[in-house]
Each structure stands twice: as C-alpha cells, then as structure tokens.
Amino acid sequence: MPRYVITSSTELVGAIEESCRQVGGTDMKTAQYAGQVFCTMNETASKAIAAKGFLIRPISRISTPKGTSKELFVAADGALTPVFSSAVLNSESEFYQARNSFTPPLLGKGWTVCVLDTGIRKTHRTLLDKVIYEVDLTDSGSVDDVFSHGTGVAFLIAGGRNEPGEESGMAPGAYLMNMKVLGDDGSGTTETVVLGIDECIAVRKFAKAQGYTPSHPLYPDAINISFGTTDPRDPLDPIGLAIKAAAKEGFIIFCASGNTGPGKGTIMYPASMPEVIAVGASLLTNGQVWDQSARGPNLDGVVKPDFVFFGIDIIVAGAKSDTDFEVKAGSSFAAPCVAGITGLLIEALQRQGVIGAEQELSGEDVIELLASSCRLPEPTDTKSNDFGFGQPFGATPAQLVATNDVAPVANMSATIATMGMVMKMITMMPKF
Numbered sequence: 181m182p183r184y185v186i187t188s189s190t191e192l193v194g195a196i197e198e199s200c201r202q203v204g205g206t207d208m209k210t211a212q213y214a215g216q217v218f219c220t221m222n223e224t225a226s227k228a229i230a231a232k233g234f235l236i237r238p239i240s241r242i243s244t245p246k247g248t249s250k251e252l253f254v255a256a257d258g259a260l261t262p263v264f265s266s267a268v269l270n271s272e273s274e275f276y277q278a279r280n281s282f283t284p285p286l287l288g289k290g291w292t293v294c295v296l297d298t299g300i301r302k303t304h305r306t307l308l309d310k311v312i313y314e315v316d317l318t319d320s321g322s323v324d325d326v327f328s329h330g331t332g333v334a335f336l337i338a339g340g341r342n343e344p345g346e347e348s349g350m351a352p353g354a355y356l357m358n359m360k361v362l363g364d365d366g367s368g369t370t371e372t373v374v375l376g377i378d379e380c381i382a383v384r385k386f387a388k389a390q391g392y393t394p395s396h397p398l399y400p401d402a403i404n405i406s407f408g409t410t411d412p413r414d415p416l417d418p419i420g421l422a423i424k425a426a427a428k429e430g431f432i433i434f435c436a437s438g439n440t441g442p443g444k445g446t447i448m449y450p451a452s453m454p455e456v457i458a459v460g461a462s463l464l465t466n467g468q469v470w471d472q473s474a475r476g477p478n479l480d481g482v483v484k485p486d487f488v489f490f491g492i493d494i495i496v497a498g499a500k501s502d503t504d505f506e507v508k509a510g511s512s513f514a515a516p517c518v519a520g521i522t523g524l525l526i527e528a529l530q531r532q533g534v535i536g537a538e539q540e541l542s543g544e545d546v547i548e549l550l551a552s553s554c555r556l557p558e559p560t561d562t563k564s565n566d567f568g569f570g571q572p573f574g575a576t577p578a579q580l581v582a583t584n585d586v587a588p589v590a591n592m593s594a595t596i597a598t599m600g601m602v603m604k605m606i607t608m609m610p611k612f
Contacts, residue, residue, distance in 0.1 A: 183207075183239045185370055185418045186217045186229060193217060196234060203228040209371065211378035213385070213429070214422035218371045235416055242419075243367035244298065244329050244407045245439040245448065245510060275350055276342065278573075282528065285342050288351025290395030290530075291523030293337050293402045294380045294431075295516075296373065297330030299323050299360040301499040304331060306339035306347060307356070312397050314358035315379055317372045325499040326364035332496030332508050333406050334358070336516040337523075339497055347495060347505065350520025355397045357383065362407060370418050377403070377422040381429050393538045401540070402432040404519045405456075406512035408448030413479045419450055427455040432543045434459060434519040436511040437485040438474035444565060445477060451485065452478035457543055459515040461491030462571055469566050473511050476565035485568040486547055487554065489514040489521075521572060522546055 186196050193210050196217045200208060205219035218239070221229070229236050279285045292312070301324060302311040311334070314323040325331045334356050340348025361376035362368040380403055387399040394401060403426060414420065426433060437460040438448030451458035451474070460473040469475075470492050476484030491514030498504035529535045529549075541549075547569075554570030563569050 181220050181222050182226070183218065183220045183371070184226060184229075184236050185239060185374070186219065187215060187235045187416065187418065187421065188233070189235075191234070199229060199232055199234065200225075205229075209375060211374045211422065213381040214374050214378045214418070214425045216374055216378075216418055216421065218375075237418070239369045239371050240409070241367055241369055242362075242373055242407060242409045244327070244362060245436060245512060275348070276344065279342055279524065282531070286351075286524045286527050286531075287342055287353025288338065288520060288523030288527055289353040290527060291351055291354040291402070292357060292397055292400045293354060293404055293516075293519055293523070294357040294359050294376075294383075294400045295330055295334050295337070296359045296361045296376045296380075296403060296405050297325075297333050297407070298327040298362040298364070298366055299325035299330050300334045300356065300358040301325045301331045301497070301502070302358065304335070304339075304497045304499075304502050304504070306335055306349075306497045307331070310334070310338050310354075311356045311358050313383060314360070316360045317375045317379065318360055318363040318368060320360070320364045323358055323360050325360075327362070327366040328499035328506065329362070329366060329406070329512065330358070330360070331499040332506065332513060333404060333516045335497035336494075336513055337404065337520040347497075350517055351523040354520065354523045357400055368407075374418050374422045377419075377426050380431065381426055384429055384431070394540050395538060400431070402434065402519055402522065404434045404516050405450065406436040406515050408436065408438050408451055411447070411449035411452045411479050417449075420453060423450050423453055423455055427543060430540055430542070432522065432541070432546055433457065434515045434522075436515040437461075439472045439510050439512075440474045441470070441472050442475060444475050445479070446474040447476045447478055447484045447565075448474055452476070452482075454482055455543065457487070457518065457547060458485035458568070459491075459511060459518045460485040460488040460566075460568065461509070461511040461514040462488040462567075463492050464490050464494070467571065470509070470511075473514075483563050483565055483568070486563075487518055487550060487568045488566075488571055489517045490571075491515075491517070518550070518572060522550070525549060 203225040205221040208219040316323045336349045338354035359376040361372040392399045433456040435451035435456045440446040461470040492509040498506040550572045551569035553573045
C-alpha cells in the first residue's frame with residue numbers, strides 16, 4: 181500500500197495520528213516538531229483523511245546530487261597522489277595556515293553540526309571521536325556509510341587534526357551528529373529527511389532542557405544538507421515545513437545548491453529556500469563557478485546561491501576503509517566547507533568579544549558576516565545567481581590571475597590565508 185505524509189494547519193500531531201488510526205492507517209511515524217505524521221494506508225483511507233480536512237500527500241524520493249569521484253594512488257608511505265592532476269585541494273595544506281593565524285589556533289571548538297546524509301564511517305582515522313550522536317532514519321539497519329558520501333561531507337566539516345601534513349577538514353575541533361537519512365544507495369524519501377530534521381530539533385530541545393549551552397558538544401548548532409530535489413514551489417511541502425521549524429528553533433542550515441547547472445533557475449530544493457545558506461561549487465584552478473553548479477534564481481525570483489566555495493577535485497575521507505581517501509567533485513562538498521568555516525568564524529568572533537561567549541547567531545547573521553568577506557569577480561559587484569555573494573574570505577584564484585600575481589595553484593595558500601587576515605579585522609565589526 182502507498183505511504184503518505186499528513187499535515188494540518190489546525191490540529192496537533194496527536195490528533196492527526198489518531199485520525200489516521202481511525203481510518204485504518206498503519207506503521208505510523210511522527211515528526212513531532214515538524215508537525216507531520218507518516219503512515220501507510222489504502223486509497224479509501226487516504227480519501228477519508230482528506231475529507232477530514234488534513235493535507236495528505238504521497239511520499240516522494242530524494243537523493244544525493246550526481247557529482248564525480250576520482251581515484252588516488254596511495255604510496256607505500258601513505259602519501260596521497262592524484263592520478264589525474266596536481267590541482268587538487270588538500271584542505272589541510274590550505275587551511276592549516278588560516279587556522280594558525282590565531283593563537284591558539286582556531287579549531288571550531290564549541291561548534292556541532294548535524295550531518296543529514298548517507299551515514300558516517302566514524303571509525304575513519306580522521307573522524308575518530310568526532311561523531312557524538314547518531315541515528316538511522318532509513319531501513320538500512322545501520323548508521324554506517326556504505327554509499328561513501330556522508331563520510332566525505334563529515335570530513336570536510338570537522339575531520340582530521342590541526343597538524344602539519346595531516347589531511348583535515350575546515351574545523352577539526354568541531355563535533356558531528358550523524359543523522360542517516362539517505363540509504364545505502366544514496367537515496368531517501370520525504371519521510372526520512374523530515375524525520376532527520378525533526379531528530380535534530382529534538383536533540384537541541386533536549387540539550388536546552390539539560391541546561392547545556394551552545395558550546396556544549398551535545399548542543400547542535402547547525403545542519404548540513406548535501407542533497408536535493410526539484411523545487412515543488414509549495415509553501416506546505418513537508419521538507420520545507422521541517423526546514424522552517426528547524427530555522428525557527430535557531431539552527432543555521434547549509435545546503436548544497438545542486439549539480440544541475442549551468443542554466444538559470446536550476447537551484448535545487450531545499451537550497452532554494454530563503455531559510456537556508458545555499459552553497460555552490462567553484463573551481464580550484466581558476467575560482468570560476470563549476471559548470472554543473474546549480475544557479476538561481478529560485479522560483480520566486482530570489483537570488484541564489486548565497487555563496488560558492490571549492491568543491492571540485494578535493495580530497496575527502498572515503499568509506500571503503502578507515503584509511504580510505506577519495507577525490508570528489510560537486511556542490512555536496514562545497515556546502516560542508518562553508519559549514520566548517522562558519523564554526524571557525526564564530527569561535528573567532530567570541531574570542532575577540534564581538535559576540536558573547538555563549539551567544540548564538542542566526543542564519544541571517546552568518547550570511548551578513550560571510551558576505552562581508554567575499555569578493556565577486558569583475559564586473560559584477562552585487563549578489564549574483566552564479567556566485568551568490570562570492571567566495572568567503574578573500575580573493576578567488578581568478579582575481580589573483582587577473583592582477584598578474586602568480587599562478588593560481590601556487591598562490592592558493594596565500595588566497596586562503598587571507599581568511600586569517602579577515603578574521604583579525606573582526607574587532608572592527610559592530611557587536612551583535
């Protein structure tokens with residue numbers, strides 16, 4: 181029998197659940213904070229629910245965007261050597277300098293991100309002791325990452341250590357919550373995604389009830405969503421309602437723009453929503469937007485994405501083994517980079533007294549702060565549907581080439597190191 185999601189603008193979840201039970205609905209699951217009930221029922225029962233005034237819709241599928249994956253040669257000493265190009269971003273070599281422009285180094289301490297994805301291989305050597313909460317919302321029966329997508333996303337947020345020669349993500353001092361909402365084939369449903377978002381809200385509410393502050397590891401601060409679907413342009417769409425509930429609860433939500441570009445209006449959902457920070461993918465070699473990175477505007481004419489970041493040909497942890505690494509490409513891997521960097525930014529702001537030690541920022545605050553560090557390629561000087569506000573923290577490689585500095589790959593460290601300089605200017609910012 182078909183499976184449906186039932187919502188109501190007037191009734192609470194308990195009343196929806198009881199009504200479903202009365203008409204013969206089975207296998208019910210509730211998203212308490214998103215105000216939705218999922219259940220299996222026949223056509224007669226679905227019509228009876230609709231007749232009661234409830235909004236009922238069939239469950240739809242959702243999956244990770246199509247990207248690319250390339251193999252690495254691994255030498256006997258464990259060194260990683262790309263088989264196809266030298267222009268591969270090893271996040272450690274670039275962001276190590278930026279983190280260490282502060283004393284002590286910025287690590288993203290006090291920053292916890294919920295990763296809604298295909299699971300995480302938490303035993304990977306770069307992710308040991310990083311995952312502090314996990315739940316499987318799929319029918320795979322395991323929180324582990326078989327598809328090898330969520331592990332790479334998690335790595336880019338918080339993987340590795342802040343040590344020379346160590347492959348690492350953006351904020352190696354941050355923590356992760358593994359919300360497995362996509363199965364072992366890389367796909368999930370409206371139900372698994374909504375239940376995952378609802379779980380994030382539940383954990384945050386529990387943390388508040390325990391008296392935990394935002395810097396506590398078990399207090400989730402942000403959500404990363406590196407998948408999407410076609411925008412339904414529906415104010416009552418189940419995923420949209422769940423996103424809005426999470427934003428209202430105070431989550432900062434990062435979403436991959438999708439890999440459906442380069443046409444205008446190709447931005448995926450939920451990246452198209454105003455409540456999220458949408459991130460497209462840029463190229464390491466010249467800083468331009470990746471051809472397949474999805475563009476705005478959204479269906480209401482809102483300019484999207486909000487930012488772009490390196491997401492093409494970057495080294496990430498893989499799920500094949502505890503020492504596996506892969507080269508990945510796609511907006512899926514740009515979004516977690518910005519999620520991790522936001523943790524560094526907030527730590528820097530707190531350390532400099534720009535915001536309170538336990539003060540939370542909204543998604544709008546984060547967009548404003550990150551946008552202030554962006555530079556767009558000439559001649560565009562306003563937010564665009566290709567770049568958004570641009571690439572956070574300094575010039576893009578393309579701008580370095582335009583000013584005849586040096587070859588972009590050779591100067592990449594200087595490009596990213598500007599992040600440290602920008603952060604040191606935060607003492608001049610108005611206090612939030």
